[in-house]
Amino acid sequence: MIPTSFNYTKASSLSDALSALNDDSKILAGGHSLIPALKLRLNETDTLIDISKLxxxxxxxxxxxxxxxxxxxxxxxxxxxxxxxxxxxxxxxxxxxxxxxxxxxxxxxxxxxxxxxxxxxxxxxxxxxxxxxxxxxxxxxxxxxxxxxxxxxxxxxxxxxxxxxxxxxxSQAGRMCTYQKFAQPASRFALVGCAVCASGSRDGLSNVRVAFTGVSDTPYRDTSVEAAIEGKGVNQETKDAAANAIDKSIYVMSDHFASEKYRSHLAGVMLGRALEAL
Ligand SMILES: Cc1cc2nc3c(=O)[nH]c(=O)nc-3n(C[C@H](O)[C@H](O)[C@H](O)COP(=O)(O)OP(=O)(O)OC[C@H]3O[C@@H](n4cnc5c(N)ncnc54)[C@H](O)[C@@H]3O)c2cc1C
Structure with a gap:
């Protein structure tokens, strides 16, 4: 499709971009989300302010x-x-x-x-x-x-x-971190993505942080899982405890790519893979 007509301006500095910014204008960076949205007319704007070279x-x-x-x-x-x-x-x-x-x-x-x-x-x-x-x-x-x-x-x-x-x-130097995602095969967007960071060692995790994307309409940290595995080692018992602790109160998306049930299941699988990968 063709976007509605708009003006285009290339900002020469950050202050230039800020002064051009108003409710009717939009920032353009890489254009890989905004341009498709404009072309599909999911979005429209009077002026695109290009900040890509700032x-x-x-x-x-x-x-x-x-x-x-x-x-x-x-x-x-x-x-x-x-x-x-x-x-x-x-x-x-x-x-x-x-x-x-x-x-x-x-x-x-x-x-x-x-x-x-x-x-x-x-x-x-x-x-x-x-x-x-x-x-x-x-x-x-x-x-x-x-x-x-x-x-x-x-x-x-x-x-x-x-x-x-x-x-x-x-700086996360010295922390163990990983990201495991089950990707939508065409776009590579996350059907479910799970990031885990921890200090300590595989024998005893500390300061564990667990975050999910793709599961809900808003990405979130799962503090229930974090609490359930804090201080534990990476083993099957911990992985089971983590999967059981997944916050069930979170709204889980359902769409033509994955049902709510499938996404919920994937969240546990990706979490287990992330713990194993630490
Ligand atoms: C085929 C395809 C596959 C993709 N696969 C993935 C994937 O696997 N995982 C993934 O995470 N993403 C994926 N993306 C999205 C990709 O990462 C986009 O680049 C990203 O979402 C938007 O970045 P952009 O620089 O292109 O932003 P733009 O499209 O230029 O802008 C996006 C929005 O952000 C605003 N904006 C841009 N920069 C700023 C700023 N500095 N300050 C304030 N507002 C700003 C714009 O006004 C606009 O509303 C994919 C995109 C495509 C086209």
């Missing part, structure tokens, strides 16, 4: 013990970054599993989390690593904990005058 949103660096990933970093850049592999290996692992190489070369972490597709991979990583989302408006900047950022289907706590500038995550 130097302020690029780069991957350390700020003390924190890893900072620019919102404009592509999935491919994150997957191949040695700094990411050292300080947030889960992020490199997740990035490498997104879509195909064309998607990874264009799509950005900022665009993905702003879009908040319930089947997207990044939210699980941000939640399991307790990352925060750095945002800027003309009035100033703020940092939003990942647990407060994703609030519903395609919905975040980002305000309409804010742009995501980056992701901040405390």
């Amino acid at each position: 130097s302020e949103l690029q780069g991957i660096s350390m700020d003390g013990n924190d890893l900072l990933i620019g919102a404009g970093a592509t999935h491919a850049e994150i997957a191949s970054s040695e700094t990411v592999k050292q300080h947030a290996p889960l992020f490199a692992m997740v990035a490498a599993q997104i879509g195909d190489i064309q998607v990874r070369n264009k799509g950005t972490i900022g665009g993905s989390i702003a879009h908040a597709d319930p089947a997207a991979d990044w939210p699980a990583a941000l939640l399991a690593c307790e990352a925060s989302v750095e945002v800027q408006s003309s009035a100033g900047s703020r940092s939003i904990a990942a647990s407060d950022f994703f609030i519903g289907i395609f919905t975040t706590s980002l305000q309409s005058d804010e742009i995501i500038t980056g992701i901040r995550v405390a």
Whole structure:
């Protein structure tokens, strides 16, 4: 289909983009979610503000013990970054599993989390690593904990005058982290994705963090599972305890790809695989 007509402007700086941003305009990063939505007329806009070349949103660096990933970093850049592999290996692992190489070369972490597709991979990583989302408006900047950022289907706590500038995550060096997903075979989006991070060793896990994407309309941390396996070793008993502890109060999606029952079952399977992979 053809989108409704719109104007296009290429921002020359972050402040330029912020001043052009209003209720009738939209930010364009990699375009891999927004352009299809415009073409299907699920979305429309008066003006697209292209931020894809803004130097302020690029780069991957350390700020003390924190890893900072620019919102404009592509999935491919994150997957191949040695700094990411050292300080947030889960992020490199997740990035490498997104879509195909064309998607990874264009799509950005900022665009993905702003879009908040319930089947997207990044939210699980941000939640399991307790990352925060750095945002800027003309009035100033703020940092939003990942647990407060994703609030519903395609919905975040980002305000309409804010742009995501980056992701901040405390170095995970020394932590065991993994991401296991059951991918929709055509798009690679997660039917269910499970991220697990833990300190300690396979004989005794500590500070366990477990996050799911694809299961519900909003990605979430499962604190029931975390509590059930804290201090335990990785063995069949722990895997059974984890599967039994999965939060049953969470709304589970059902669609033409997977029923509620199938997704619930997959959540337990992916959790077991994640524990085994630690
Ligand atoms: C074929 C295909 C397969 C895919 N497979 C997967 C997959 O397996 N897993 C997965 O997680 N994703 C997948 N995706 C989605 C992909 O990761 C997209 O790149 C991503 O969702 C959006 O990033 P983008 O940079 O393209 O954002 P855009 O499409 O440019 O923007 C998306 C939304 O975010 C807003 N936005 C963008 N950047 C910012 C910012 N810095 N601040 C505020 N708002 C911003 C835009 O206004 C828009 O509303 C797939 C996409 C395609 C087309």
